[in-house]
Each structure stands twice: as structure tokens, then as C-alpha cells.
Amino acid sequence: MKLHELTIAQASGLLKNKEITSVELTRAILDRIEAVDGRVGAYLTVDADGAMAQAKAADQRLADGDAAPLTGIPLGIKDLICTQGLRTTCASKILENFIPPYDATVISRLKNAGAVIVGKLNMDEFAMGSTTEHSGFQVTRNPWNLDRIPGGSSGGSAAAVAADMCLGALGSDTGGSIRQPASHCGVVGIKPTYGRVSRFGLVAFASSLDQIGPLGKTVADCAIMLDAIAGHDPRDSTSVPEPVPTFSAIAENGLSDVVVGIPREYSSAHGLDPQVGAAVERAVKTIESLGARCIEVSLPHTDYAVAAYYVIAPSEASSNLARYDGVKYGFRDRTQTDLLQMYRSTRTQGFGPEVQRRIILGTYALSAGYYDAYYGKASQIRTLIKNDFQTAFASCDAIISPVAPTPAYPIGETLDDPLTMYLSDIFTLSANLAGIPGISVPCGFSDDGLPIGLQIMGRHFNESMLFQIARQFERAATLTDKKPLL
Amino acid sequence: MKITKAEVLHVAHLARLDIGDSDVDRLAGQIGTILDYVDTLKQVDTTGVPATSHAITLTNAFREDELQSHLDPEAALANAPEKDDGAFAVPKVI
16 A cells, blocks of 8 residues: 555545554655655645654544544645745745745644645746746646646646645635646646635735635545635635535435536637547536436626636736735845835846736726726626526536646647636636636546546535535546556 | 837836836737737627626625734734834835
8 A cells, every 4th residue: 555645535544543644644745755746846845844743743633532534634735825834935936935924724724623734835926827837936747747737826736636745735726726737637626616715824816716725636535625624714704604514425326316507608619629528528428327417508708708807817916916015024125225116126026927917917907097998897797707607507506617628738838828828717717707616527538648627617605516426427437546657 | 009018117117017128028919919808808798787896795794893812023023024123124215
């Protein structure tokens, strides 16, 4: 038994039965990182000493019979979630030496559950990108093919899970940043409903769209992690005081009562690779064979989602990133003696090109004379997109689509062509605009062995339906045993 | 071009960024391409459509105005590039 290959559910059982210890498991993960991360580049910070100390404490809890499902489980954290005393960079030079003085709520909850935090994972700087190439520090490679992108922005999280360098990870999703890298790396990732998980301590990109969620090797593992982090938090006034079901109690009674919608607009979407289309069609057949009824639905404003998103997200980002001014934390250009020039020089040196591009785009869209034409218009289109989903969900329980239009593409392909990168978010960012949950679950491989993901979206606060469909599909598709060769 | 070099420089100033001469053309081109694409939004008639700023219906989150624990000043200042006597220090303003 290779300890690093265990799922959370398996490891949790072995820990509880005293067949393994968290110290052994955590050591195995640290060894695995040592062995393969030089080639993958998923971690920005590995906290070996801290992880071993947490593992020892977890073993004590297990011995005391006081264990939760995540007690003793080594997890990785996307590097925009604040961890007290552990460097949190957002993969940006401007936060290169930032040591948070507090834990994000999701981190407090993981620590209360006894999870072991192994380290911090690479991403596109401030989560702006779909490839993880826009990190201020390093490129992360896809474990299935080291010349390909892992997706992004939670590319480090997805690659680390795929390469067995943690048992599960947290990411964040503003326009697809959990689901798309999960799809490219052959793992499961869920963006919960907006407001389901506290954003306190999540470094803000676009506050009305950002949501934290788990990435795991299986659907069940994601449900276990979401159980630990979900729920209202008084410190995030946008977190919703809705009751939280036990997601890991996944309904296993088939899909015979389930109606699944297939959006007619998605089959003709820009740039859809035929292999992805075929894999999704096969997945729909599998889901039908499990008892679900599949119907066609319409999301008529699909074509406008990317344009609306790339007004709204950069606008919110330009406002959120105004706080990086070299005064309270982070990098400062100390050679400047004039305050205004200090701001300008600090920000210009501290932010990478993609972040600067989005700040300028967002500032332009919000500037005098353009606000109504851009931000105002996009916010109205957002209403229409939200209404499209509401109408569709009147006749179905879940909507199925591709996650990304193509399998992972070669590193470097869209570096100088931001619009092409943006267009690849077509299937994922509508869920953020509408605030609904979406999960990515592996549904096949391309001819050259790259993973392809299936997206299932649901009504607000109905993550349980996504887990149910994804779990049944995962069992029928039997793809989880396949591992990248590293 | 959708956005002029002068506009890029003006917006960069508002955003407190220095854009070098060699980057202005490239940025104006890239942002112009994105804005051209964004213009497809104009095809949609949104007369009378309310704007959505949050997808979930939110209500004000009130709480009692009570003293709560907070970061101690030393921890809050720990990441400051420069500090002086319990405050963040910046270059001279006046």
C-alpha cells in the first residue's frame, strides 16, 4: 500500500482503526513532494515542520477517540487563503513576504477538524488566469503531460492532488478556477453556491464571484472536505445562514428521480474540441443508463457570459487590488521619496502583466463616462444569465456540460493572447455570475491521454444533488484508478 | 483603435501604475481587442432589466454593537514595510 495514493475516505478509516498513523501518512506525503514536485512545481511553500507537528497532535486526538473525518489528513491550500504564521503570497511578488496574522475561517475549521496543512499551492497571480503560467514565481506543469498547463487558477491545487502530493486541497473559483484545473488534471473539484463557504481570509479578487471549494481524488473526498468548511460565518456578511446538510451522506439510490438538462447552446460553443464533445455525450448516455431522464434546456444568453464576466471581474479586481500600495503590508519600493511615486512604483514592480492588464481594464470600465456602458450593462446581462438558469431549473434538477472546451493545451500557447484564454472559460463562468454550484468530475481521456472533465451545475444550495449525480457517474465510469506516470 | 494610448496612460494613472513607452502600444492593442469583444453586449436589449450585483439575495447583516477581540497593534503592524511608534510610516506627504 502506497500511503500517498490513498483517498481521504480510505486514509480516514485506516487512521481510525490504528492501521496507520498521521505521522506516517504525512511523512509519506512530504517524501512524495520531495520526489516529484521538482518536475510538477505545485507547491510554493512546504511547511514540513508544521505539518509533522500537526500530524503528532492528530495522532493524539485519534488515540483519545476524538477524531473527525479529516483528523490526520494531509491537505494542501491554494496560496490565497490566509494561514496564520505561514507565508501567503497569492503567487504575487507584491505579497512575497506576507505572513498572515490570522487564519481564514476555512483554515480555522480545517484545524478544528484536525487536518494537517502541508503547504501552500501555486496559482495564477491573484487568481487571474486559466493556466497557472501567470504565477509571479513558477510555472506548474500538468502531471499527465509535463509540457501542458495544469489549468488555473487553482493549478497547483489540482496538480498536487493528481500527483498524490496531498490527499485533498482547497482552491478558489471566480470564473472556473476550481473546476477547469480539476478537469485538466483528472481530479474532482466543486465550486459551492456563492455564500455557502466563508470568504473571510480569502484574498479578494472579484468579491461577488469568489468562492472557496475543495479538490479531491474522488467525489466522496470533496464532500468530506466541504462538510468541514461550509456554513455561515459572522465574519463574512455574504455567507448565507442556510442550513448545511451532511454532504458526505451521499444518496446512493440511483438517479431514477433525477432530470438532467443539456443546454442546446453549449454544443455549438466557440472552440469546442470534438473529443471533449464526444466524451461529454458518452457521459450523458451513462447518466441516462443510471436512470436519469435527460432533456434539452436553453440558456439563451450563453454567448454574452464571457463578455459580461470580463467587465465585472476586472472591475471588482481593480477596486479590490487598490489596497496594495506598499503601506500596510507587502512589497514597497523604498527608493521612492514621493508618496504618489512610491504607490506607482510599488504597484508597477509588484504586479505581473496579467494583473496589470485586468486592473487597467477594470479601472477603464468603472471610469467616468464608461460606467453605464460597461459595468452597468454587464450587470444587467448578469441578471438575464441568472434568469436563464432559473428558467432551466424549473424543468430539470441539474445541468450537464463540458468544463473546458479543450483538453489541457501546451504551456505558452495563450501567454500573449489573453482573449483566447478568457474564451476558454465559456462553460464555467456562468455559474459564478449566477451564483450556482458546479462540480467537475473526470469523464474520459483524449487520444493523447489527457483527462477530460464533466461539469454538473445545480440550483442554489443544492450541492447534494451534484454530489449524488457525480458519485453515481464516477462509480459507473471507473476512471479513478488511472494515475499519471511521474 | 478602441482605446487610445493617451487613454491607457490616463487609466494607468488612475490605477497608480507606471506604463512604460514600450508597453503602451501592446496594452492598448490587447485591451482594445478585449473591449471590441465586450461590445457584443450592446446587441442585447436590456431596457428595464435590473442590474445584479450579487447573485444571492442578501440582506444587511446586523449585530449588536459590542466590544469584540481584535488584532493587537503589534500583529497588525508586523507586515508593514515601514513603521514608526505604533503607526504605518509613509514618505513625507506635505
